[in-house]
Amino acid sequence: MILTRHRGMPAQDGAGVKLTRIINQPSLRYQDPFLMLDEFRSDDPNDYIAGFPPHPHRGFVTLTYMLAGRMEHKDSVGNTGVVEAGGAQWMKAAKGIIHAEMPKQEDGLMWGFQLWINLPAKDKLSAAQWADHPAEKIPELAINDATVRLIAGEYEGQSGPIQQPEQQFLMMDIKLGQAPVGIESFGQQTRLVYVYQGNVAINGDVLQRGELARLAATDTLQLQSDGAEDASVILLAGEPIGEPIAQYGPFVMNTQQEIEQAIRDYQAGRLQEA
Template identity: 35%
Template sequence: MSIRPVLETRPAHPTLEGAGVKLHRAFGFQDPTELDPFLLFDDFRNDRPEDFAKGFPWHPHRGIETITYVLSGSVTHEDSLGNTGALGAGDVQWMTAGSGIMHQEMPTASATGQMHGFQLWGNLPAAQKMTDPRYQDVQAKEIPHVIDDDGTLVKIIVGSFWGKTGPVDGIAADPQYLDVTIPAGVRKTLPIDTYRRAFAYVFEGAGAFVDAARPTGVLLEKEVLGQELNIRDMSGNRTLVRFGSGDEITVQAGPEGVRFLLITGAPIQEPVAWHGPIVMNTRDELKTAMQDLRNGTFIKAAH
């Protein structure tokens, strides 16, 4: 077994999207090879309804898939195919934009005034760029979870883990999307497929991810006085952790525990031509998509 080295840790940066929604972006609109097959990851979390109430009005997508995971509040959506619905706390939606879709997403606060969720963009390979659009809406009660003997809780949104398989399927990136909670002070090793790109996103508590490039003793010191573990190199709230190759990660939870998303996917390794919510393989394909938008031919008939 080999521990994946930590290539980088970096904070998510505040940005504005949609009609002025304040959110934090962990990555996106930079180097598309960095976390191939994933293109963008946003953390939309806010306690002020005025900072998100205007939402994400009608906009196009082509050539990608998006996964929306709601923790608090709700997100209503509708699209150019006539679909409507709402995602509540714990619910997930995977949208395959394929050949093209117009949709809008409007967040609503919970009873306590909070809104929190994530959106991840996955690229589509050339052979599936123009596939028919589709949705997979999954309620929280349908998402399996596993609790280990040490109290570690893993929700399996996509992929298989510890003998259970998430309900979302047929995704081009063949991803694994896990919501992991590790109790305070617990040190945990989690397996990862060797051939996948992988990242973690810490959003509650803090933890130290063991780096294979350094001895594990560098991360932990035991103080004789107080008998407490002092943890260096902690990754805390809104931190992206990008891993190198290997078949497992090890994390030491901090004094309040740690909760993070662990996401992996098979690299597509194809050229990327990208303009906002439209991602194709060539500049000519991108120009065609923009012409379709102007001409009113962006939405294609079912194949």
């Protein structure tokens, strides 16, 4: 059953990158444990070429998943890598990290997602981590004539490369054929489906590209393409943390006092030393 449906809204971030904000916008705030979901999609380099110059984070995880184009990551811990079409990068900011995400192309289509996932209070000041997962490391499952890429979590005996087991976190990229597809639920309280290509019937209701559906926790997800055009969705599921959320831009903690401390640490150049 679809609980509510929402359309992403235009936004800008970084040095002026144009994107669509899907989660953490006026009609759809935090979806615990998911703090934010952005889609960036343009073949006009003026929309993305300025990228995301160095900026700090604390208290959560970022996950970047690319459909087209190339984006380079560099951070203050010494990690560097390029995520390309079909690949994902996972960064646990935790106690603090400063990173940059910059296009590695001057023209062509840049298309992908960035997801922010909250951390429980006990992990917010743990050590920062980063991992690069190229396209060939992401398992693909065939369900009827659909292709399911398992980016995070467990499904049908397969494991995605990104794991946060305590949250039963699941992320799938599902490219539909013409046959219906059923994806069973594992009972995660937060279940979301975002249509990023074509029109898709979700449990009988048709959603258009750019719409997200909040789903009941226990229903099997029934998907079917609603037209000749290619249809694809991102599926997210996870267990809520259930703790207070305090956010100021790139810092996500539990209290305002912790946010103020994060700002002081950043200004003093000790974000990662706290």
